[in-house]
Amino acid sequence: MSKFTLKKRFENALKGEAFDMVPVCSVTQTGTLELMGMTGAYWPQANYNAEKMASLALAGYEIAGFENVRCPFCTTVLAETLGCTVDEGSIDIQPYVTDFPCKKKKDVRDIAVPDLLLESRRTSVVLDAVEILKGKVGEDVPVVAGVVGPAGLASMLAGMKNYLMWFVTNPEVVEELMGVLTDACIRYANALLERGADAVTLIDSEAGPDIISPQMFETSVFPLYRKFCREVKGLKILHMCGDATAVLDPLADAGFEGISIEEKVGVSFAKEIVGNRVHLIGNVSPSDTLLTKGTDAVMIEAVACLEDGIDILAPGCGLAPHTPLENIKALLRARNTYFSQ
Numbered sequence: 087m088s089k090f091t092l093k094k095r096f097e098n099a100l101k102g103e104a105f106d107m108v109p110v111c112s113v114t115q116t117g118t119l120e121l122m123g124m125t126g127a128y129w130p131q132a133n134y135n136a137e138k139m140a141s142l143a144l145a146g147y148e149i150a151g152f153e154n155v156r157c158p159f160c161t162t163v164l165a166e167t168l169g170c171t172v173d174e175g176s177i178d179i180q181p182y183v184t185d186f187p188c189k190k191k192k193d194v195r196d197i198a199v200p201d202l203l204l205e206s207r208r209t210s211v212v213l214d215a216v217e218i219l220k221g222k223v224g225e226d227v228p229v230v231a232g233v234v235g236p237a238g239l240a241s242m243l244a245g246m247k248n249y250l251m252w253f254v255t256n257p258e259v260v261e262e263l264m265g266v267l268t269d270a271c272i273r274y275a276n277a278l279l280e281r282g283a284d285a286v287t288l289i290d291s292e293a294g295p296d297i298i299s300p301q302m303f304e305t306s307v308f309p310l311y312r313k314f315c316r317e318v319k320g321l322k323i324l325h326m327c328g329d330a331t332a333v334l335d336p337l338a339d340a341g342f343e344g345i346s347i348e349e350k351v352g353v354s355f356a357k358e359i360v361g362n363r364v365h366l367i368g369n370v371s372p373s374d375t376l377l378t379k380g381t382d383a384v385m386i387e388a389v390a391c392l393e394d395g396i397d398i399l400a401p402g403c404g405l406a407p408h409t410p411l412e413n414i415k416a417l418l419r420a421r422n423t424y425f426s427q
Contacts, residue, residue, distance in 0.1 A: 091226040095109050096153065100323070101365075107421065113156060113344070114325055116143065118405055118411065121145040122177070125141045129175060135211065136211045140157070154228040157231060158212045159180065159404075161180070161234045161238065165234065170186050186244060191256060199266060199269050199270045199273065220283075221282075231285075231287070232289055233278070234288075236307070237298075244263065249292070272314055275314070285323055286321070288342075293326065294330050300332045300333050308340060315341025316341060322341065322342045324340070324342045325367075329351060330350075337364065338359070346369075347366060348403055353396050366397050367398040368391065368400055370387045370417065372403050375413075376409050376414065377405075377408060377410075381413055385419065388416070392421065399417060
């Protein structure tokens with residue numbers, strides 16, 4: 087019997103403190119069709135009902151074998167709260183933005199953090215789900231809550247075309263928008279922690295080098311991350327899709343305890359860049375491996391991550407809803423096999 091609870095192991099892995107074996111977690115979305123069928127908590131209802139959200143999130147731990155629970159399952163919670171029009175999606179399609187408020191640069195001036203940010207129909211559901219989850223798992227299992235970051239929100243509130251164009255022609259407009267959105271992220275993240283989350287994952291792929299240049303990132307986004315990390319009172323993880331290698335060095339100094347990386351980032355090379363400044367989470371491919379291959383392939387890729395020094399073994403991004411349950415369970419089996427040798 088390990089002397090470490092799952093929560094203590096998770097926290098120590100993020101802080102660079104002693105632990106017995108690498109945690110197997112997901113800091114990104116965990117809802118799959120099989121888990122929906124087993125719990126009766128289906129999308130889209132599980133994105134809009136706290137009890138169903140908690141039930142599906144709990145299945146990621148109790149059934150799939152992740153050593154944490156994680157919610158929500160989509161990226162539109164703050165976007166809708168701040169003015170985007172959102173389609174609720176379906177059983178295997180996450181909610182998505184269909185219209186946005188910042189059609190012109192002048193519209194940015196109208197964006198503000200609502201006084202009732204935490205009482206919106208979307209944020210209140212996630213906050214309630216986090217509280218339900220903490221009540222069910224107690225202090226032994228870590229609860230992780232996802233928050234879309236300022237760049238991701240800016241791309242939704244302005245539309246991707248405007249977001250990219252304004253970054254080149256009027257970067258001060260994007261910076262103004264992201265400044266307000268950062269304040270919203272901070273307020274929401276702290277509320278999630280107060281309601282029982284043990285860590286928050288800031289999801290901000292639109293700040294990565296696949297979307298904007300590393301120079302733009304360092305000038306316009308990095309200071310906002312520093313502010314977020316200073317003002318959010320708990321463990322903080324950044325998730326960035328794509329090849330984030332070019333910005334790992336500054337990211338390691340932003341103040342996050344962990345960085346969640348996709349399979350496009352080489353773990354051993356990333357470890358050389360970040361050293362002990364931040365801890366790496368990932369990066370078994372959710373699309374190429376977990377979704378489409380068998381358990382043997384999952385275990386091979388998971389062991390490679392462990393051999394390369396990953397701090398927390400996890401999918402490299404959110405799970406596709408059609409991901410086979412047995413493939414998810416193979417992550418835990420790979421870790422247990424690796425550490426029993």
